[in-house]
Amino acid sequence: MQSVRKGLRAGDLEKDTYERLTCSACDEELETRNDPDEVGKLRACPECGREWKEVG
Numbered sequence: 001m002q003s004v005r006k007g008l009r010a011g012d013l014e015k016d017t018y019e020r021l022t023c024s025a026c027d028e029e030l031e032t033r034n035d036p037d038e039v040g041k042l043r044a045c046p047e048c049g050r051e052w053k054e055v056g
Contacts, residue, residue, distance in 0.1 A: 012025070023047065026048050030052075040053055
């Protein structure tokens, strides 16, 4: 699992005009999973299941 910033730089993720994150492979908007025991959020693609960690 890599960070959202690394995913954007690598081209795995894209942002639209409203700053929503989408998976480049599936063109699906990412879901947010928030675990209260961990710092940050987990962003996941509902189509392919890949995950990225968003800190901050």
